[in-house]
Amino acid sequence: MTPEELRLACRDGSFTSHTSGYCAGFVQANLVILPKDWADEFFVFAQQNPKACPIVAFSKTPGDPILNIGGKEIDIRSDLPQYRVWREGEMTDEPNNVADLWQDDFVTFLIGCSFSFEEALLADGLEIRNISEKKNVPMFNTNMACQPTERFYGNQVVSMRPFKAADAIRMIQICSRFPDVHGAPVHLGDPALIGISDIQSPDYGEAVTVNDDELPVFTACGVTPQAVIKQAKPPICITHSPGAMLVTDIPNSKLAVF
CATH class of the missing domain: 3.40.1640.10 (PSTPO5379-like)
Known part of the structure; x- marks a missing residue:
């Protein structure tokens, strides 16, 4: 379509x-x-x-x-x-x-x-796990605070895509070209460091396979306003x-x- x-x-x-x-x-x-x-x-x-x-x-x-x-x-x-x-x-x-x-x-x-930078990642030969597994991308609440205004405050939401280390580096390079669609990742590796206790239990979306030789890569997510609206x-x-x-x-x- x-x-x-x-x-x-x-x-x-x-x-x-x-x-x-x-x-x-x-x-x-x-x-x-x-x-x-x-x-x-x-x-x-x-x-x-x-x-x-x-x-x-x-x-x-x-x-x-x-x-x-x-x-x-x-x-x-x-x-x-x-x-x-x-x-x-x-x-x-x-x-x-x-x-x-x-x-x-x-x-x-x-x-x-x-989702907009996923095309560039696919064009470079990188697998996007949520697409290959036909799932909604997993998204998580974090402990990373947003810069507040008087009424809007709260923590960032992130989306996650797993990559092998070399592919994660390439992913960072590619996503840096797209600052208007979140740009480079905000974290990679140990999810507990940003307040995520279980990578297989997303707060939004669906869990995807993360293999033993892969790093979870976390990108800022436009669901963040919804977490802030709750507050x-x-x-x-x-x-x-x-x-x-x-x-x-x-x-x-x-x-x-x-």
């Missing part, structure tokens, strides 16, 4: 899966939607935490659900496979469409996703469901810095 075809499949409800491995070559984005009086502070939080929350685009007019940034007339209310609805910091629903919840003061943020407790917030991204028409190559 092209990105537009996938978005239309989300819109009509025929595609409700995670998006890793789909629409090679195009940027995928995490989603955060907040009321305007919370959105201004979230923008500052994202600027202070660019590894975890690299902003790819945001809506210029509060209340407008149609985005022409990143694709042709993207309807942000329906063009992702699955959403999460948060009220006062609690996740209350995971619908496939949020049109009935839309408010005229909502501001939309698209945040870079590590901030805005009256309402809408995000993507982990792994269920907005697929844009922006080529991944546009986000490479070299």
Whole structure:
């Protein structure tokens, strides 16, 4: 499917899966939607935490659900496979469409996703375990604190991909080219050092095989805002469901810095 075809499949409800491995070559984005009086502070939080929350685009007019940034007339209310609805910091629903919840003061943020650099890793001959095992990438809460604002604070979420040592070095080199989709990893090796007790029990996504001769490599993850939203407790917030991204028409190559 092209990105537009996938978005239309989300819109009509025929595609409700995670998006890793789909629409090679195009940027995928995490989603955060907040009321305007919370959105201004979230923008500052994202600027202070660019590894975890690299902003790819945001809506210029509060209340407008149609985005022409990143694709042709993207309807942000329906063009992702699955959403999460948060009220006062609690996740209350995971619908496939949020049109009935839309408010005229909502501001939309698209945040870079590590799925975008997976294409470059595959092109270099590296195995992406979550793709080869047809699973949603494993994601973990950590003990690595974000730089806080007055209302937004908490710890980073990371995604994990296992590599042999030489491949991990190559992965770091490749991912460093893509700072707008999390860039170089934030940790590799012993997961306990960043507060992860069991690599086979992710907080989001699905566990993948980690062989004895491989290192787990951890990249900052766009699910971080969801962990922060739990602490901030805005009256309402809408995000993507982990792994269920907005697929844009922006080529991944546009986000490479070299």
